[in-house]
Each structure stands twice: as C-alpha cells, then as structure tokens.
Amino acid sequence: MQTPKLPRSLKAAAARGADIEKRYKIVTNEFGPATIYRLYDPADDTTWGYVAVDNLVRGRGLGGVRLAPDVTADEVYGLAAAMTLKSSAAMLPLGGAKSGLRADPRAFAGQPELKRQFIRTVAEALWTIPEYIPGPDMGTNETDMQTIYEAFAEHNGAAHHGRGGVGRPPAQGGFPLDEWAITAHGLFAAAVATEKHVPEVRIKDSSVIIQGFGNVGAPIAQKLASLGARIVGASDINAGLYQPEGLNVDELCAIRRSPDGLAAYRGPVKQRFDGEHVDGLLEMPCVILVPAARPHAINAHNTAHINTRLVLQGANNPADLVCEYFLQQRRGVFSLTDFIVNSGGVIAAYVEAKADVDTEFRARVMAEDGTGRAFLEKLVTRIITENIDEMFSRLNGSRRKDITLREIAYEMAKDRLRPNADGSLKIIPELL
Secondary structure (H helix, E strand, O other): OOOOOOOOEEEEEEEHHHHHHHHOOOOOOEEEEOOOEEEEEEEOOOOOOEEEEEEEEOOOOOEEEEOOOOOOOOHHHHHHHHHHHHHHOOOOOOOEEEEEEEOOHHHHOOOHHHHHHHHHHHHHHHOOOOOEEEOOOOOOOOOHHHHHHHHHHHHHOOOOOOOOOOOOOHHHOOOOOOOOOOEEEEEEHHHHHOOOOOOOOOOOOOOEEOOOOOOOOHHHHHHHHHOOOOEEEEEEEOOOEOOOOOHHHHHHHHHOOOOOOHOOOOOOOOOOEOOOHHHHHHOOOOOOOEEOOOOOOOOOOHHHEEEEEEEEOOOOOOOOOOHHHHHHHOOOOOOEEEHOOEEEEEEEHHHHHHHHHHHHHHHHHHHOOOOOOOHHHHHHHHHHHHHHHHHHHHHHHOOOOOHHHHHHOOOOOOOOHOOOOOOOOOOOHHHO
C-alpha cells in the first residue's frame, strides 16, 4: 500500500444546536448531541474526520479515536450516543463522545513513525476540545494513546492531566485496554451471567461465531474456549471461516495480525467467505454469535437469516431496535445490548483517567497486584454482571410482553443519566 497523504495540520470547527441538523442532518434529542466538530486541514479545507460530543450531564465525554477511510459524521455521532448510554448504565461520572478520522490503518503498517506523526497532528486538534477524553478504538492502540497523552502534557505544562489519551502502556502508567482484553473480559462476564437467565444457553460445548477477530474478538474467543466452547466461525476484513467441528483458536490468534489475516488459516474449513462476502458468516448456525466489528452488522437484509440463540454484542450499534425486536419476539434470540455488555473498556478508561490525577485513588487501584488489572477485572465483572441481572429481572417483571432487552437497557441508562432529586448522580461506589 502506498504511503498515505497526511494533513499538514488539523483544526476543529464546532456545530451546535440547530446547526447540527442543518450541516449533518442529525436531529438532536433530549440527550444530545451537544456538539459535532469537523476536523479539517486549514491548508485546503479537506475534511479528515469528526468528533461528536453527545452528552455532558454526568461529566466529560470519553470515547475512542477510530480510523476508517469512510467514516461519517452520522457514524461518529451514533458511536458517541452509545458511549453516553454505556457510561450512564455503568454508573460512571462520564458523558459520551467519539472521534473518527478518515484514514486507513492498514496504510501505516510497518511505518510507525508516519503513524505517530499523524496521531500527533490529530492530538493537536483534540486538545482544543477540553470536554473530550480520547481513548483507543478501531485502528488505534496503546502507543497512539501515549502519543496523544504526551502532546496533551506539553500543552498542559504538567505530565499528569487526566485529559487522555487513556489505554496507554503500563510502563508509562497506563492501563492497556487491548493488551489486557478488558472489553472482552466484560463480554465474558456477560455471557457467564446470562447462563443463569437463559437455561438453553451454556458456554460449555456451545458453538460460537465471532465476526471481527480483532482486539475484542480474539480474546473473547480464547475466554469462551477456556470454558469449553467451540469456535466454529471467525472473520476479519480478509476472510470468513466456518468449521462446525471447531477452528484452531491458537492458529487464528497467531495469524490475525499477519498481512493476509485469517485468509492465511491452514486448518480444515467447511466454508470460506472471501473479503467481499465475509458478512455471510453471520448467517451460519451457532449458539452464540459475537458481532465485534463495525455498526449495523445485523440489519434488515440478514436478520431473518440469523441462526443463533444468543447475540453477544462486542461492537457498538451492531443491530437496531427493529432487528432486535424481530430476533427476540419472532425467533427467541436474546441480543445482549452493546452499551451494557461491552462497557469494560470505558470503565477501565475512566479508572485510568482518574488515577492519573488522584494519587490516593491510584494507590487503591494498584493495591492488589501492583498493575491495576485485578481491580479493573473485578470492577468490570461486578458492573456488567449486576446489569445483566437487572436487565433480565426487568424483562421478567415487565407488563409488556413484547419489550426488548435494548429497551430495558435504554431505560436503565436513562434512569442513571438523570440526576437524583438532590442533584447528585448515581455513581458506582468504588469510583468515589
């Protein structure tokens, strides 16, 4: 792939209120968006991406920096809105935000200095948006977050600022969300908790398909396999693989970062999908389906063909309410809402941001194992398990027999988004 063209510099132009609908055709609601920023190169006015700050009621908006060549303002806003719900449902003192840059992460392969230059340019623009705390997402990693953190420190005039990036390498005082597989840890906790509420779903001996075998998909495959699940399907942008007897998870993990990705898999495969048809894997039979790639993987075109018992939403916005209603009410498929079950990353990101500026809190986080990982895993497990339990409790107690898990999750998030009568917020006690 050719060396990508990079912007000379980036600036952020804000749109608020009625201007958001006028410019982006995004209609505001009771929760947001508060502001949408266009990131552009002032040299030629080229648009390079967007930052959506959705809601700030509970605090500054935290969300990842996504790299994708076709990212749109609408996609970034949808992801920011999901972050609002995710932070609120997890009872974090955070709002919701997200950023997306029009860049293909594959173009930086083998060119770390070029990527560092690009991320540094992005950081200069993000510093001008103080209500946004950036973290890692598709196409960005711990090293990129360290670059942002250092750029912010220079502007701040002090090393510790709590502004982001979060998800940095542990050697620099961060909590590496991908290396520790914190999001996958939360998905795993959700799957285990669901066994209590859906008797026909048992992880042991279940068949699992994972769409998006990346920083979330790969570790959730390992975690489910550790309890006896059979990973029968996996995909990335290069290929989709389906093998009813089970794929070799170790081989999948070994090749996933190679140039050909999963297309390099050499084990037995009953059916292969090429890069243009990888979404066909979603329709193959399994007990647990894990969409862990981009939004709207489950949509009007394939919902009727989804053949699973449980959808474990590793991606943000992988399905909408209409699709989930059909799955639950017509097919008996439970779809575990994204902003409930994949909130591990934002929980850990908040802990890192607070620990960066609060030495007493940091000492509590590090006390058990010296790294903070044990604290994070226990906190993520507790929050997500309790939320799963509450979702099914509300489902079983609802007068509406056609209510979906997404509607229940939305109710939970809205309840926690609104302040108490005395103006206080509902915050998980471990974070006070």
